[in-house]
Amino acid sequence: MKYIKFILVGLIFGIVLAKAEIISWYRIYEMFHFQSFHMYGIIGSAAGIGIIMMQAIKASGLRDSEGEEIVVPPKERSSVRYWLGGTIFGLGWALSGACPGPMYVLLGYGHLGILIVIAGALLGTLTYGMLRKHLPH
Amino acid sequence: MLMQFLDVIYEPWPWYVAGPLIAGIMFLLIYFGKEFGMSSTMRTMCSVAGAGKIADFFRFDWKKERWNLLVVLGAIVGGYVSANFLTKTPGVDISAATSESLEKMGFAGKAESFLPPEIFGMEAISSPKGLAILITGGFLVGFGSRYAGGCTSGHAISGLSNLQWPSLQASLGFFAGGLIMTHFILPYLF
Numbered sequence: 001m002k003y004i005k006f007i008l009v010g011l012i013f014g015i016v017l018a019k020a021e022i023i024s025w026y027r028i029y030e031m032f033h034f035q036s037f038h039m040y041g042i043i044g045s046a047a048g049i050g051i052i053m054m055q056a057i058k059a060s061g062l063r064d065s066e067g068e069e070i071v072v073p074p075k076e077r078s079s080v081r082y083w084l085g086g087t088i089f090g091l092g093w094a095l096s097g098a099c100p101g102p103m104y105v106l107l108g109y110g111h112l113g114i115l116i117v118i119a120g121a122l123l124g125t126l127t128y129g130m131l132r133k134h135l136p137h
Numbered sequence: 138m139l140m141q142f143l144d145v146i147y148e149p150w151p152w153y154v155a156g157p158l159i160a161g162i163m164f165l166l167i168y169f170g171k172e173f174g175m176s177s178t179m180r181t182m183c184s185v186a187g188a189g190k191i192a193d194f195f196r197f198d199w200k201k202e203r204w205n206l207l208v209v210l211g212a213i214v215g216g217y218v219s220a221n222f223l224t225k226t227p228g229v230d231i232s233a234a235t236s237e238s239l240e241k242m243g244f245a246g247k248a249e250s251f252l253p254p255e256i257f258g259m260e261a262i263s264s265p266k267g268l269a270i271l272i273t274g275g276f277l278v279g280f281g282s283r284y285a286g287g288c289t290s291g292h293a294i295s296g297l298s299n300l301q302w303p304s305l306q307a308s309l310g311f312f313a314g315g316l317i318m319t320h321f322i323l324p325y326l327f
Contacts, residue, residue, distance in 0.1 A: 003207055005169065010208035013162050014215015019146075019223060020155030023216070024251040026229045026239075032319035035234040038152050043293055045156025046163070050298025053164055064170040072172075075286065075296065075303040082303050085284025086292070086310020092277025093311060094318035095270065097252065099278060099289040101175040104209050106251065108216025113257040116268065120275020125179040127276070128283040129194035135284065 014105045023105045025097025032094050081137040092124075147225045163295060171204055174291035176282035178205050227251070242327050255327065270326065285310065 020042060021027050031039035056062075057070055064070050093099050096117045098106060103121065106114040128135075163173040180195065181202040188195035229248035231239075236246035244255045254261065261267035282288040285307045287296065293311065296304020 003204070005165075006171075006204045006207035007211040007214070009162060009165050009169075010211020010213075011215045011218070012158070012211075013208065014212035015219050015223065016150070016155050016158045016162070016215075017212070018216050018219035019150040020152065021149050021229050021251065022155065024229045024248070025253055025256065026231050026235065026248040026251070028315070029239070029319060030231055030235040032315045033235060033238055035232045035238070041152030042156045042159065043289070045153060046159040046294050047297040049157055049160035050163055050294060051300065053160060054298050054300075057167070062168075064168055066170050068170055070167060070170075072299045072301075075301050078303070079306060082285050082306035083310045085281050085286070086307040087281070087314040087317075088277050089281025089285055089288060089307075090311040090314020090316075091318045091322070092274045092279075092281055092314075093289075094315040094323065096274025096278060097256075098274075099175070100179060100282065101212065101288075101290055103275075103278075104175075104212045105216035105219075108213035108218075109220045109251065110217070111250075111252055111257065113252070113262050113271065116262060116271040117275035117278075120272035121279030122179055122182060122275075123272070124276035124279025124281070125176075125283050126183050126188055126192075126195075126279075128280045129180070129183065129188060129192040132192070132194050 013101065014108060017102055017105045018109060023098065023102035023109065028094060028097045076137075078137055081135075084136070092121075096120075146223060149230065159294065160298075163290075163298065166208075169204075172291075173295045174205075174287055175209075176279070176288035176291060177202070178209050179279055180283060181206060242324055244327065281314070 017023050022039070022042060027036070027039055030036045054072070062070060098114065098117060100121065103114055103118050107118065166173045181199050184195040184197060184199040227250050229251060231248050240246040244253055256267065256270060262271060278288070285292065287304070287307065289311065292304040292307040297308060
């Protein structure tokens with residue numbers, strides 16, 4: 001159960017992303033053209049419910065399944081890396097139509113061409129790791 | 138009753154079903170003492186493959202991140218299950234306006250699969266240009282998500298849920314980049 005639960009969470013995640021067509025290049029294209037509410041509704045409702053959920057977790061002092069206190073590590077205070085890195089990510093997201101989660105789901109869906117995109121993403125990750133010290137953060 | 142439920146499952150799921158389910162997935166991961174973030178798995182994979190030898194960034198205890206690779210495994214299986222057991226008709230019911238925008242770019246105006254053959258089809262990916270588009274797209278996603286410290290799941294959903302200012306900046310960056318690509322670059326690529 002220690003490991004199986006993570007596979008199950010991933011399974012549900014994959015099914016939701018596929019069934020709601022979040023893994024479709026067309027839905028991303030449509031979103032950036034403001035021609036459908038679908039993706040906005042998904043991200044907006046997930047984040048909206050998430051805000052209420054996180055407040056409720058804090059207020060109730062809920063502990064995780066191991067009995068540990070739930071703490072969200074604060075993100076580094078900076079601006080350059082978020083704006084610049086975010087914009088670079090967005091360029092790739094709209095071009096390939098897939099962010100990392102959907103890349104994996106598309107692979108399982110049988111769209112093997114996505115393997116090229118995944119290879120590119122791993123290469124991008126590796127390149128960032130090698131250049132990190134020289135980039136403004 | 139059961140048959141009606143099954144019919145609904147086979148149809149594409151609306152946003153008000155998917156959004157709350159994604160929030161539920163984030164809750165489960167938090168409850169299990171983890172966090173919701175997909176792009177970090179790419180760093181883990183680089184580390185597993187030995188990238189620690191060439192950059193400090195990959196020198197960490199990746200065994201602690203094994204759980205997230207299991208989420209990836211589950212997500213791949215989820216894609217397979219959806220394609221083979223939960224979907225009757227492939228294709229995406231895109232809006233008329235989107236269809237028109239696609240046609241202007243020289244694409245077919247009908248989405249018969251999740252991915253456009255103009256970018257992901259056999260002919261496209263076996264041409265140098267098509268290959269370059271897919272590798273570049275992936276590269277920007279991988280590089281940008283690590284630079285920004287997260288992707289859609291880590292920033293736009295988890296980070297915004299925690300009211301983290303950096304995540305709002307990153308999410309606005311995602312959007313700015315997406316708009317630039319869709320409106321000012323994509324039309325000139327095809």
